[in-house]
Amino acid sequence: MNVFYITNMNVDGSKGGLFNAVYERMKLHNKKLNKAFVTNCNGSYSKLIKLIGNTIFGKNENKNIGFDKLEYRGVEIHNLNLVLNLFSYFKRFILKQGVEEQLAQRYISRFDKQLRNSDAIHAHNGWPNGYISYKLSQKYSIPYFITFHGSDINYLRDKNKKKMITAMENANRCFFVSEGLYANALMIGYSGHNKGITYNGVDLGLFRIIDESKTSEKKIVGYVGSLEEKKGADYLIDIFKEVNSKKNNVEFLIFGDGSLSQYLRNEFKTRGSDMVVKFIGEIDPEQVPIWMNQLDVLVVPSRNEGLGMVALEANACGVPVVGSNVGGLPEAIGDTKNIINMSNDFTHNMANRVVKILEGDRLTKEQYRERVKVKFNWDHITNFEIETYKDG
Numbered sequence: 074m075n076v077f078y079i080t081n082m083n084v085d086g087s088k089g090g091l092f093n094a095v096y097e098r099m100k101l102h103n104k105k106l107n108k109a110f111v112t113n114c115n116g117s118y119s120k121l122i123k124l125i126g127n128t129i130f131g132k133n134e135n136k137n138i139g140f141d142k143l144e145y146r147g148v149e150i151h152n153l154n155l156v157l158n159l160f161s162y163f164k165r166f167i168l169k170q171g172v173e174e175q176l177a178q179r180y181i182s183r184f185d186k187q188l189r190n191s192d193a194i195h196a197h198n199g200w201p202n203g204y205i206s207y208k209l210s211q212k213y214s215i216p217y218f219i220t221f222h223g224s225d226i227n228y229l230r231d232k233n234k235k236k237m238i239t240a241m242e243n244a245n246r247c248f249f250v251s252e253g254l255y256a257n258a259l260m261i262g263y264s265g266h267n268k269g270i271t272y273n274g275v276d277l278g279l280f281r282i283i284d285e286s287k288t289s290e291k292k293i294v295g296y297v298g299s300l301e302e303k304k305g306a307d308y309l310i311d312i313f314k315e316v317n318s319k320k321n322n323v324e325f326l327i328f329g330d331g332s333l334s335q336y337l338r339n340e341f342k343t344r345g346s347d348m349v350v351k352f353i354g355e356i357d358p359e360q361v362p363i364w365m366n367q368l369d370v371l372v373v374p375s376r377n378e379g380l381g382m383v384a385l386e387a388n389a390c391g392v393p394v395v396g397s398n399v400g401g402l403p404e405a406i407g408d409t410k411n412i413i414n415m416s417n418d419f420t421h422n423m424a425n426r427v428v429k430i431l432e433g434d435r436l437t438k439e440q441y442r443e444r445v446k447v448k449f450n451w452d453h454i455t456n457f458e459i460e461t462y463k464d465g
Contacts, residue, residue: 075108076462077184077191077209079202082113084145088358089299090382091222094250094273095197099148101455110187111148114176114202115139116155155179173201173236177208188213193245193462199225200237207240216245216465218458220271223250223379223400226257228303238262246461250380251401271458272404273380274451279359280389282438283366291324291349292431295368297361297383298375300331305374305397307333308420310340312372315424317348320431324349328356328364365390370430373402374423376415381405389445391438395426407444408436 080095088096102109139152155176164170180188188194194209194217196202203219210217219240229237241247241263248271249255255268294316300306306329313325325348327337334352341350356364365371371387373396384394384405395411396402397419403412411430413422 074106074193074459074462075110075191076102076106077188077194078102078109078111079114079180079194079196079206080111080150081115081198081202082111082145082148082150083115083139084113084143084150085139090273091198093358094222094382096145096148097274097276097451098197098455098458100146101451102459103148105455105459108190110151110184110191112151112153112180112184113139114153114205116153116157116176119156119158121159151184153179153183173204173233174208176201177205180205180209181212188215191215193218195220195458195462198222199241200229200233203244204233204236204240207243210243216462218246218248218461219244220248221250221254221258221379222273223254223377226254226261227377227379227400229261234261242266245465248458248461251404253399253401253404254379257400269457269461271454272449273382273385274449274454275382275385275389275445276451277389277442277446280362280365280386282391282442283363291322292320292369293324293326293367294370294372294427294431295326295328295364296372296374297328297365297387298373300327300329300333300337302333303376304331305376306331306337308374308423309337309372310344311420312374312423312427313341313348313350314345315421316427316431317345319424319428323431324351326351326353326364326368328353328361330355361386362390365392368392370395370427372423372427373397373406374419375399375402378402378405385445385449388441391441393430393435393441395423395430397423410434 082095099111142151161175193215194206196206196219199219199221206217244267246267246269248269250273259265296309298304317323365387371392371394373381373384373394375397378400380401384396387394394406396406398412398414406412
């Protein structure tokens, strides 16, 4: 079976949870399918458009363009490389042809041969990739599937909603990485008639319990993720301060970067001078499990999550997670005591639960890992997806 994949696997960009979730699927599909043709839906501005943007606005949105083809850890990725020029803007504003329509046309012109030889199209990310797959399915009369990962539903712009719903309703199957994300899709107008749940999995060989990894006798509470408001990074100062006031000899580690990085550094410097807080920044994915094993508790105070891969990765390392009751995060955390409702007392309740875990109210490392091993197994997940392709 030949499957044509539309992804946002920008190898030169940040390789967060979404990138890794798609990569793990592609790695296994490469082995299980006759052909997995993987594309990265990327683009760039022409030199003239960049010059105009810099002149008028002082900057222009950073669009990525790269090699036509590259290999990332055994997966061959073909860049779409759409160049947005003056004619593109003419089509957009005068002919009313959106960028998503232009992307679909670029796919047809660049990958016509591969699409004609494909048995199915699978888009990761609903917008614009899901809509592109819908247009390509119409052109080539082959079934298409869409996997929704979170932001494509939770932060969908109203102007794109009608086209997105059209793509969803006509897909052979819409996969959601959690029941919570599926529930959010129903709220934007999706009927649910063709839905499927395919959780993201965890690389259990990489994320594992390393018994000798903890080097500090202090209790360590950590945060791993983008330092952005949607991830609840702004809650960290209040959560950590209260934990520090109730528990002695605690150290706090913050991994990641983002728009709130400097704000948090300033806040901890002025309001948390009595705390031991270390900003580690972004680290190589291969190093994440080593650092994760240093933690006694991971906090995930997100305002929304498609699933919450970092919670699964922590559990696979035997580390308990305390997180917010939003999106698919409760499904990732599992332990109801560690799921905190969003309320006026949110940071207080988060801190209280963290302290109780530090005092011993937790499962064993092996119990956390076993749950991930049983329910979030990449092999089972990819087998289910391939069987769904065959059903059409």
